[in-house]
Amino acid sequence: MTDADLLARISDLPLNPDEVEKAVTGPEHxxxxxxxxxxxxxxxGQAVSALEYSAHPEAxxxxxxxxxEVAASSGLPVAAxxxxxxxxxxxxxxTVAVAAPHRAEAFATxxxxxxRIKHEVPIWKRQLFADGLSEWVNAC
Known part of the structure; x- marks a missing residue:
């Protein structure tokens, strides 16, 4: 699988788990x-009413x-x-998907x-609380 074959996308549209699963499914898995x-x-402990995600232009x-990197190191197809x-x-x-011959390696990967996505991809979350306040999460 080349980088061009990978499904790795940032989207402002509703996500479709079937699309992500289809990107990794194969008869060998x-x-x-x-x-x-x-x-x-x-x-x-606070009531959340909504979220806003913002991404770096290069996210x-x-x-x-x-x-x-995860696909190369694991030898498994991945999508996100x-x-x-x-x-x-x-x-x-x-939505993230991984396919493998057996479940243990699929779950672990x-x-x-x-x-890794949570820690390395520059996407920031703003939580909107029911009381009208908000906070940025993981925005450094």
Whole structure:
């Protein structure tokens, strides 16, 4: 799989987990793990009413790099799409998929990929609280 074949995208449109799963599925893989991160209604004991995600203009290049590195090191197909813009409770913020011959390596690689995206791709989250206040998360 080349970088051009990888599904690694930043989008302001609703996410489709089926698209991400399809990008990694193949007859040689008995396990496909699809992770969807959804906007929840609370954080740190506070009621959350919505989120806003902002991304660096080059964020998609960072996402592609992370996906390519994880695919190369694991030898497994991976895909990831992260949403930006305003999201409401229950909306999908990220969808990641990994396929493997067996479930253990698919789960482990999916977890690694999500962690790397969270820490290495310049996407920032602003939480809007029910009381009208807001805070930026992981904005350094």
């Amino acid at each position: 008995g396990a496909v793990v699809v992770f969807t991160g959804k906007v929840r209604d609370h954080d740190g 998609e290049k960072f996402l592609l790099k992370v996906c390519a 799409v992260h949403r930006v813009g305003p999201l409401t409770i229950g909306d999908l913020a990220i 999916c977890s690694l990929l999500v962690d």
